[in-house]
Amino acid sequence: MPSDTSHNPRTGMDVDAFREDIHQHLHYTLAKDKFSSTEWDHYRSVVMAVMDRLHDRWINTQQSYYAQKSKRVYYLSMEYLIGRLMDNMLINLGVQDVVAEAIEDLGLDYDKVREAEADAGLGNGGLGRLAACFLDSMATLGVPALGYGIRYDYGIFDQDIENGWQVEKPDMWLQYGYPWSVVRPKKKYRVRFYGEATAHEDSNGRLHFDWVNTHNVTALAYDTPIPGYQNDVVNHLRLWKATSDEGFDLKSFNQGDYIDAVRNNLLEENISRVLYPNDKVFKGQELRLKQEYFLVSASLQDAMVRFKKQFSDLSKIPEQMAIQCNDTHPNLAIPELMRVLMDEEGLEWIPAWEITTKTINYTNHTLMPEALEKWPLSLMSNLLPRHTQIIREIDRRFLNTIEVSGDRSANSKKNDMRIISNEMESRVRMGHLGIVGAKKVNGVSKLHSSLMKKTIFSDFSDHFPQKFTNVTNGITPRRWLRQCNRELSELISDNIGSDWVTNLEQLQQLEKFAGDEEFQEQFKEIKLRNKQQLAGYIKKTMGVQVDPHSIFDIQIKRIHEYKRQLMAIMHAIALYNRLKKNPNADVAPRTLLFAGKAAPGYTMAKLHIKLINSVAEVINNDPDVAPKLKVLFLPDYSVSLAEKMIPAANLSEQISTAGMEASGTGNMKFALNGALTIGTLDGANIEIREQVGNENIFIFGHTVDEIKEVRNSGYHPQEIYEEDEELKKVVDQIHEGYFTPETPDLFHPITNALLSQGDYFMVLADFRQYIDKQKEVEENYRNSFDWNKKAILNVAKMGHFSSDRSIRDYCERIWDIDIE
Template sequence: MPTDSKQTIHPRTGMDVDAFREDIKQHLQYTLAKDQYVSTEWDHYHSVVMTVMDRLHDRWIDTQQGYYQQKSKRVYYLSMEYLIGRLLDNMLVNLGLQDVAAEAIEGLGLDYDELRETEVDAGLGNGGLGRLAACFLDSMATLGVPAIGYGIRYDYGIFDQDIEDGWQIEKPDLWLEYGYPWSIVRPRKKYKVQFYGETNASKDKEGRMHFDWVNTHKVNALAYDTPIPGYRNEVVNTLRLWKATSDEGFDLKSFNQGEYIDAVRNNLLEENISRVLYPNDKVFKGQELRLKQEYFLVSASLQDAMQRFKKQFDDLRKIPDQMAVQCNDTHPNLAIPELMRVLMDEEGLEWGPAWDIVTQTTNYTNHTLMPEALEQWPISLMANLLPRHTQIIREIDRRFLNTIEVAGSGEEGDKKDRMRIISNEMNARVRMGNLGIVGARKVNGVSELHSNLMKKTIFRDFARQFPEKFTNVTNGITPRRWLRQCNRALADLISDRIGDDWITQLDQLRRIEQFSEDEEFQDSVRQIKLANKKRLAAYIKKERGVSVDPHSIFDIQIKRIHEYKRQLMALMHAITLYNRLKSNPGADIEPRTLLFAGKAAPGYTMAKLHIKLINNVAEIVNNDPDVSDTLRVLFLPDYSVSLAEKMIPAADLSEQISTAGMEASGTGNMKFALNGALTIGTLDGANIEIREQVRPENIFIFGMTVDDIEHKRREGYEPKEIYDSDEELKQVIDQIHEGYFSPEDPDLFHPITNALLNEGDYFMVLADYRSYVEKQAEVERVYKKKDEWCRKAIINIANMGHFSSDRSIRDYCERIWDVEVD
């Protein structure tokens, strides 16, 4: 290729603007075979991705070789979900190339902001579980932890959400429609995963029992790798996703006989395993395909991990020294019987040594306190799909039950039934949470409150039997994506004052608290917040056709739609404000824009009805000239990581109002506070630790505690008494019930009001309503005092260091994985 004196000779490794620009041009022409006349926005984006990948490959290879040469202990992070969002900005930030890339792209006559909007969010998760896993991947790479994230490459991700006539409509998430240039397929990295069949038992010459899993149906797991770079440290880890492919190939005989459908039918059925991501539901529902997916992930991942181990080591006893398997929630807990099967049936170990290895290698993170949300698989389903694993689980259960000490009759007499892995009932079920605890080295909750409640409630018997197993690792968020990337202006302001070490040492943010009353710094923070609000307002105008006032309070609740997260209570407050304005148009109410976003599981009827109610209330409020200058209500459809990156930097008020004791941790609460929003919330999940860090006067806490709720339930909670005694609340409930917000169908929202008044108000919406409304009045009073509000916002930003996912990963390394980090 001819060059001139200004051109970099090796554009594919160059980190300067000229090299980056030249590489984009090369990829457009020689990788994609396009020119300026026929190339599309996607082609330009694709060329930029290839240019970034060029700069990752050497680092990626060197990192993996380094782990191998140093015989590093590997962390194998197993998760059914990874919400990694768009990767272009994230890759460029971590490589230190964001400004270089922007200049190179602009130099080609392209718009950097438009180009990055071309990327689609990877459809690999439902919500918090997947977003947490994505943050952990970033932190493990940034800290240089030798880790691989394992998941499934779903063809269809979490559904795309449309709103039609106020109702949620689910549409396929075609995130792979144009391919995914951030991943590399590994055609030779393929493992066979077995299902069905039966087990044959036989004795060898020494009289030892041996089990063979035979007549199985096999599916291939094909690896797709995505690089995960650390922040400016030359480390590149791997996210390996498995795609299901047929083991049998093409049925040529059927095809030659003209039976085309028969020829491909089996292939299609096998590929269904990685076809679609299961949406979260309010209650776990056992379905064979979901169980197949979970075993598919576990089997392929452990085969991969064992192959890597056996390349370097012959002594299986070294497995706990070289492997730490982390199960993110109950979904991958089949790793316990699977590793037992591999060690006994394939490697020839006796039960005792195999169990010692398993219980020193696997770990389990619990994410829920709600028993109904813990997976329980029918033993009949398990036995049919995974007969050998069922045998192993039965034996684990038998041996474990023999270790349980029972004091006698009464409550303690039921101890074995509570603790057993296979439930003692007619239609017995495998309790995956119990299996995880019995087989794990460590079990952790995800906030101090959650970990303590876990030991006191759902797993109290286990905590007494295995106190050494239980620990806490409070969740965290990566400051690279959730401040440096999504709120560049604020990040630059912070770096101007204290340098940029905070990007990898978030505790450094404490140094900006000294500027909390500095007028110049306050003014800069206010201007950045206003600019972010204007950007979000422009997006809302473009996408929804609704004008919102950037100077109003941006009051935002974004999370999965669920009754315990209580979007309903935030909406009821909006209706209360609406009623006050209607009865007194001159009321001194601070202008407010209430924004909701989130998806309801397709089968969760009540959650979908809540979305409908939000949209119906918005329709009336936003079109009422008496109130529309003061109050706006909006539901933004199709919530995603990318939408969160627009909403979080713009928020003034962060709604974290779950029923106390029901939110394990939360990470949205951390993201909002890091970006200068103040929190209104209950003492639930990580809100408690946020209050400790920012101090009680800088957070708006309301409502009942866990103990309060337990007491109220014991004493007999009567929501109708609250309804009858609170005129504003009664008016809101009556309006919903009598069809004020659904005149075309007055009975539409009766299920909501019945749940509140006649079915016990399980989520304590009415019980906390007045406390919430009063705390919102305090929010208004503080917001009117611009300097005081800004001072509190700066204090929140300054004290978010504890909530870095880097700290979380350090805790995992120290408390669970036994992996050293600098």
């Protein structure tokens, strides 16, 4: 390992070495000088200088895993929302200040260099951000892990707002390349599709299956290093890019038909062309299924090559591999590993099944049946004929194990549990496949894991009680405090030391400072400066002035009906009406900020964005309320925008319908940065309340059991609407076009969903409790000492929600890996 005191420009960790290396890369690698270079050139030069330091550590880490025959974790995920990497890399290497000084010595601006980096477009939201946090924690804890994903050419779309509507534009995050990745030209694998499965007997009468006449695509590896926090460990994220398996059709090309010659190549490359926008509703497109198998096939081939370099006994696979499927998307790993073990390695079914079910694990992320993947059997049979055979056999053998007791018929129970549904158009239920084929199945919060066993998978929980466990999600404190809120992290370190960065439980020591006036004053000033920085960003990008002394009330997440952005904007309308009625009312000024993307095909979510912007247009231009209320929708939500908004928040909106948010991680990020939560008893909000205490969180709304009771007894939203005068006025204003007089019926789909279609997400049921709790928020905010005490206690109590703790739980409960 290179010495930190070395002045070698490629390995030295001091200012002189970095300055020289950055300069040399600009000159010799990029052929630029101070007259011709751009911000992008400066950024690339810095990245290459950092990569120089990572390479030794990266190689040494991988060699040590090999030498120690370490058990590997293979994390399979369709999404990784890693954001920008420069700050993260420098912090984990321990050289952020050193590199900042070197950059300034070269006459450059550190912030401008950092801003030149594009957010990597590899994920939609919480699922992908969780995977990114887990990568950071696995490296920091020294877990021998490798993340597998797809290198999408176009990530989640860029979001513009035009006339209040979301407009999607391509996210061309790779248009200038991605200097954090290294292409591995020799790491490529053939991925097969279509064709047919044939059978033949050998001389011993054993049946062999061959998958023939396939259409082939090549998966090419691109690796991005993932350094642990100041521990010299570097794991990596391996992303697969689809390329043509066969090159040009030379016959067509020689006949002058260039388009035909390249057409098939382009179709094959489409597999990794674009990330599917996730709207929590499963849609069975063939290309998506191709992507899922592409990820699984390439990753398992790669894992098997690594295994077979050191071992010949296939029964050792569970001792050497733990494969984690992040949601149902990679669950094809189960039939794929069976196919590899039987068709390519010659194992019989029973030993192959034993290996598979001791190696693969499945994380469930949703209780919503419409979000669970159910692939048409006809589509699966056409695209993956051999896997369909294997899934049929898994299903057949599993059904033979089901026993029935009580009043329920055997057919009823088997139909509910079978992997291939028994209906007119049979479907492969990927959640069921994951449970039957996995060693462990975990939910992502205590409530979610409990509901998973009681509701959608209750039969499976009875059948496989030992399979189900919980691992509550977490966030990495490196990015979500140390990086995004540097002043607060320094205040914390000045008072309790810096061990909290890798042991978040250390934050408990802050409890004794919660009522300390000097600490409180520093804490309050840091929050104000963060709010001023966000206000400056809003002024620069949107031309709107907001008051940093107002309550910054923030809801940032995917736009979805169950997350209830609608309820938050209805509260804003209620506040507006109160101020219109009494402009001189003594209220605490409030700035309500929204950000998030709606899936392009999710019409209602996009209509909610339009409503938020229409309400904002009226409120922000009304002089009667101007000093006291502002509403803004910040476009193009991303990890980088979250890093600006979360440290500035006073109030964190976590108001999903109880039972519908599996966990949430935004709730953890806000609390860690000193925002108080207003929320329902949903997802990880319940565990946050357990940690911070009921007096330091604003909980409202119907619980899961109460919602079930209300629905069973007959829910009548129209009655709530008629009986609550303030609520009725809000709904009427939306319905009658108060905010869109030019198209008065524009928002009828929203009001119809509330009043005549059953208010499925219980907005009206929870509205009165919500705005009463918001009044309590305002009263608390006016007492600065009490508010800041609560905020500091929230920071102090967030230790449980470190992704380091999550990964320790995975190692102990699921992966069977010992870490120090």
